[in-house]
Amino acid sequence: MLEDFQKVQAHIVEKAQDLFARFGxxxxxxxxxxxxxxxGKSSIYHYFQNKEEIFRAVxxxxxxxxxxxxxxxxxxxTDPRAQLRAxxxxxxxxxxxxxxxxxxxxxxxxxxxxxxxxxxVGYDEFERSVISRILQAGVERGEFVIEDVGLMAYxxxxxxxxxxxxxxxxxxxxxxxxxxxxxxxxxFYGLLKR
Amino acid sequence: MLEDFQKVQAHIVEKAQDLFARFGxxxxxxxxxxxxxxxGKSSIYHYFQNKEEIFRAVxxxxxxxxxxxxxxxxxxxTDPRAQLRAxxxxxxxxxxxxxxxxxxxxxxxxxxxxxxxxxxVGYDEFERSVISRILQAGVERGEFVIEDVGLMAYxxxxxxxxxxxxxxxxxxxxxxxxxxxxxxxxxFYGLLKR
DNA sequence: GTTCGAACAAAATACCAATTTGGTCTATTT
DNA sequence: AAATAGACCAAATTGGTATTTTGTTCGAAC
Numbered sequence: 001m002l003e004d005f006q007k008v009q010a011h012i013v014e015k016a017q018d019l020f021a022r023f024g025x026x027x028x029x030x031x032x033x034x035x036x037x038x039x040g041k042s043s044i045y046h047y048f049q050n051k052e053e054i055f056r057a058v059x060x061x062x063x064x065x066x067x068x069x070x071x072x073x074x075x076x077x078t079d080p081r082a083q084l085r086a087x088x089x090x091x092x093x094x095x096x097x098x099x100x101x102x103x104x105x106x107x108x109x110x111x112x113x114x115x116x117x118x119x120x121v122g123y124d125e126f127e128r129s130v131i132s133r134i135l136q137a138g139v140e141r142g143e144f145v146i147e148d149v150g151l152m153a154y155x156x157x158x159x160x161x162x163x164x165x166x167x168x169x170x171x172x173x174x175x176x177x178x179x180x181x182x183x184x185x186x187x188f189y190g191l192l193k194r
Numbered sequence: 195m196l197e198d199f200q201k202v203q204a205h206i207v208e209k210a211q212d213l214f215a216r217f218g219x220x221x222x223x224x225x226x227x228x229x230x231x232x233x234g235k236s237s238i239y240h241y242f243q244n245k246e247e248i249f250r251a252v253x254x255x256x257x258x259x260x261x262x263x264x265x266x267x268x269x270x271x272t273d274p275r276a277q278l279r280a281x282x283x284x285x286x287x288x289x290x291x292x293x294x295x296x297x298x299x300x301x302x303x304x305x306x307x308x309x310x311x312x313x314x315v316g317y318d319e320f321e322r323s324v325i326s327r328i329l330q331a332g333v334e335r336g337e338f339v340i341e342d343v344g345l346m347a348y349x350x351x352x353x354x355x356x357x358x359x360x361x362x363x364x365x366x367x368x369x370x371x372x373x374x375x376x377x378x379x380x381x382f383y384g385l386l387k388r
Numbered sequence: 389g390t391t392c393g394a395a396c397a398a399a400a401t402a403c404c405a406a407t408t409t410g411g412t413c414t415a416t417t418t
Numbered sequence: 419a420a421a422t423a424g425a426c427c428a429a430a431t432t433g434g435t436a437t438t439t440t441g442t443t444c445g446a447a448c
Contacts, residue, residue: 029439
């Protein structure tokens with residue numbers, strides 16, 4: 001029964017997700033994954049081709065969860081400014097809980113897996129399209145003034161992505177949100193007197 | 195003669211700077227430094243206490259060069275907007291030529307040296323004070339509207355610092371400057387219609 | 389279709405001898 | 419006195435080897 005096959009796969013992915021998050025990709029052994037999933041080690045190979053494919057499934061799962069969280073948070077707002085804020089905050093909060101995705105995008109060793117680059121490119125495109133849509137909506141509502149929406153979206157994505165690491169290690173959530181709001185304020189209003 | 199002592203020190207630092215930049219701190223040996231400086235290895239210890247102190251001198255030299263370059267570029271402008279632009283561009287160009295400072299701030303191994311953290315803290319303060327002064331001047335000229343100059347300076351420094359790495363590996367200078375100008379534009383004017 | 393256990397090659401780890409490196413010290417030279 | 423050279427040393431690194439672990443395969447069993 002095909003459904004059962006996918007259920008077992010999902011179960012293995014779930015267990016592997018915890019282990020990878022805790023020990024990292026390299027330090028987690030197939031034996032540990034098998035035991036956590038209550039299977040024999042070689043049974044795992046019935047469901048996944050190799051260790052890398054399991055990691056791929058885990059990372060794709062997390063990427064989809066992040067995309068979903070962002071899409072839902074943005075859809076919950078109608079004002080483009082509130083949408084931008086929702087994007088930044090949701091992204092920041094969610095990434096803290098998606099350890100494997102975060103490490104996949106930062107770890108030089110894991111980066112050597114070809115699918116990570118493809119995943120990253122796809123994910124970057126997703127973010128740019130989210131921001132582009134928000135910016136475009138702002139322009140159409142006559143609220144934003146932007147010459148090149150695509151370029152602006154790219155720059156904003158890069159700028160916020162660049163802040164991930166300082167925020168990832170920071171402990172003070174209130175301080176981070178204060179920084180975010182300061183940055184969003186200058187993003188909306190600029191420095192120049194109106 | 196004290197002046198000669200410092201001249202030899204400076205000469206050693208100069209040679210070490212090239213070697214460290216080329217081979218990295220760990221891979222560069224004291225023998226190589228001595229040979230490049232045309233001294234015996236043990237003579238080097240007459241001028242510097244150990245390898246770390248040489249590296250410290252190299253990194254401090256580079257930090258001072260960067261500070262000088264930024265200060266001069268900013269002083270060459272009077273308009274706060276032009277000053278901000280000068281800061282960003284100068285910083286970006288200069289860092290590419292200061293390999294040791296760049297690696298000192300990024301390399302986990304080197305980071306374990308206590309003086310690097312002190313140097314970084316001192317350098318961060320320098321940058322924040324440069325930006326604060328520029329912002330404050332803009333406020334006093336009635337051009338900028340900022341509630342908390344210190345906080346804004348902090349956020350701007352962090353935001354631009356976060357973009358270092360993508361720019362450090364990028365090849366296309368024109369593209370980078372386009373991104374910088376787009377970001378500066380939104381920094382000055384904001385997204386909202388005026 | 390699913391699982392298990394044995395087997396295997398590659399990778400990782402542990403161990404050890406040899407070499408290199410950073411640093412010290414004394415005697416010599418300038 | 420300042421600067422240098424060379425011998426020396428402990429710690430670190432390197433390279434080689436033996437051992438163990440790991441990811442994977444395969445055929446048999448359920």
